[in-house]
Amino acid sequence: MSDGTAVRSFPVIIEPLLAELSGEGKNGIAVPSPFDAALCNGISAHTRMPELPELSEVETVRHFTRLSRLNFGIETGMYPLGSCTMKYNPKVSEEIARTIAAVHPGDETGRASVLEWLVSLKGILEEICGMDECCLWPAAGAHGELTGMLVIKQAIMKKKERRTKVLIPDTAHGTNPASCSIAGFVTVNIPSGPDGFLRAADLKDHLDKDVAALMITNPNTLGIFEQEILEIARVLHENGSYLYMDGANLNAVMGIVRPGDIGVDCMHINLHKTFGSPHGGGGPGSGPVLVKKDLAPFLPVPRIERNGSGHLVLQDDFPDSIGMIHSTYGNVAVLLKAYVFCLSLGPQGLKEASIRACLNANYLKSRLSTLFDLPYTTPTMHEFVLSDKKQKSSGVTTIDMAKALMEYGFHPPTVYFPLVVQGSIMIEPTESEPMSELKRFVGAMEDIAKKAAAAPDDLRTSPRGMPVKRVDEVWAARNLILTWKDLNPSE
């Protein structure tokens, strides 16, 4: 193991459940009681105390600290999850986001400066994407997709048209079809071309007056830029259909291509990917939607508007709007983190981030494509897809190699997606990785390739040095133990 020396950073901890640590009468955290509890006597309160475990403060802290040590974060090491853009999350963004913690959304004084920042962020995102208007409120990428498709639906209805179909290439993101369904569309899966990008000529075969939009991911999930995008936009527009772009892979093209300049009518972006806000183990994210002028009237409310006296206010009287999509106005703290990220980098830094992301990915592809099958030789950008074709003959599959990577101190890549490649391994290093980490990753992959040939059984039983061994996901689905009560039904 030359460069790929294992980093055994995982402790062996079997941490009990909170319920198992609970003991009656342990000190919880005290809450001041200035008001007379007897005043509540009129309420028909529950006779029993809330069903929660009782722990001392030190046990709570230790429990969660120990759990955290069973996790892998971007600060632990490289996290090459394809299409997830796991880049460094700047500390300054976290620090600044905390400044709004105590602002209530109904506090017009406190939120005044927050709205100013949001307007500036909106402007930056519109500039990066080359789009005319932006709604910041969607709370995640899929929420953005839904919002964008509702906007398109509304525009179609306004034109008194009846277009029900949305075309989705097989290299698009997995959430797209479900978002379209909720927005009231029927989706049609269309195959991408032999080189991993959609041909305008093939698209034409699927176009008719019932097509509302094409929902394309660009660069797509193979990391390939949609080379015929200009022609695709042209034939779509000629057909009266919209071009929706899933901007989850925007990290490849900041300052290089602006979606608005290549005919995109509507798109969403993922601030928790491209703009460096942390993913939090599954959110909170943020998925702003950007549109061209003609779709702007349909964007959600509220909208931030400047009133007569120059103050920013939230307004919701826009009759063409699809309505509200969130309880307040989005994941404001996440928006602020993205804003700080953009200001930190500046125009050149944003472009440089995309260039380095592409450089790092192409470096890894060059180094790894001799050892692993590279199903598409088309040039790729910030990510690329390998497969397990070369290893399969010795009985080693993608999942085995993914699990083995953990033992080298890496989070596995995205696996078995996109579906166009069997046993796909989708690698996205991002711009955050230094040369040393890239080399270490190559070393680990080389080692795994060697083991796949020489000692396949080792890989098939990996990981062995993690807090748990290979986890039985089938057992979980069969037994459905979803709470403490399911574990001890008698209690």
Place this chain on the structure above:
Amino acid sequence: MSFLPTSPEDLKDLLSVIGIEDVEQLFSAIPKEARHKGPLKVEGPLDELTLRRRFQVIPLRVVFLGGGVYHHFIPAVVDSTASRQEFLTAYTPYQPEISQGTLQAMFEFQSMMAALTGMDASNASMYDGATALAEAAIMATRIKDIKRIVISRSTNPVYRFVLKTYFRNNHEVELVEVPFDPTTGKVNAGALEKLVDGSVAFFLQQPNYFGVIEDMGRVSRIAAKAGFWGVVVGEAASLGLLQPPGSFGCDVVVGEAQSFGNPANAGGPLLGFFCTKKEHIRRIPGRIVGLTRDSAGNRAFCLTLSTREQHIRREKATSNICTNEGLCALRATIYLSALGPRGLRDVAVQCAAGTRTLMSALEKKGIKPVFTGEVFNEFVIPMDTDTLKNLQGSGIACGIPIGPNYPEMKDAVLLTMTEMNTNEDIRCLTELL
């Protein structure tokens, strides 16, 4: 600051391994006409100190604001443990062996939310209360042959707006609102009785948007005739005091749990939750963590029932949600662990007792609540916009005007008390009235 770690020397190495001379060659597959010319018009780069100086906010001094987002005490242990990078910077736990921390914490979140709501199961979070309600309504239409979604008009207006947005292209289902009793502020039981039948999915907020505690015994006897019914909880702190909504036999309890360890953050992120009876578990939206075992037979956790989800079921998925509010759910889990049953009960009791203290103080000034119904920690009073603006000028946010959403109560505000408010706050307000 660009946070880029590659040295000029490394850059040369990268280019030579790739086999190109210039980074421009990386983009050779992009048509020339598609390329952006010239620099982006974006401010920056700015250094950390400049940035930190720029972002300052001064919230109002005294705040009686709620209406769906609440100021509650957050013990220091929440920030210190939830901000550990292993939690903060991790992705969704698709690979269980390397994500046991997030997974076990989510399992504990599900366990505590299910226990507090009195339901069998919970998912690992939703975006917010409004989308949790909307997704519950969608789920109802997929389980039963639902023709109408009936919702109490005293449910948070923004929740109803979001529900409307989610259903705007579903022409098979009608949205109907049940009026509230103008005296008590509770749902109008007579009107409800007329609306509910087997083809109806019924939702009601408890305590309702006006803070009024609904008579769940009575409501549930009517709601039992609905094809599906759910309780919406807008203020999770109420779960510390009131009888769990699930004990009244509803199909789902959904809502907003920002109150558990998450700051107001000018409006977000919030923390939607989704709890259900076990019979519906295969139909619910979002991530679910299950307990399982590893190949050595030890206890382990993983995401489960993913065959419901968008990445496998594609357009037939129960929902499109994937990224949710994981870190907010983790914060709630730490918060509930830190407070324990007595802490949570104390919070709820102080909210309710403080509210009553504020009510009597206002009544001494001749200001009586609009509704007679018993409340939890919010209530509506008559107040015109000028008074509200004047108070704001003195640093007091005296509630949310509800007139825009309830035209029949043009000059009325919704006041909220939590354990964060003090007797001094009450004095500040009443002195100015």
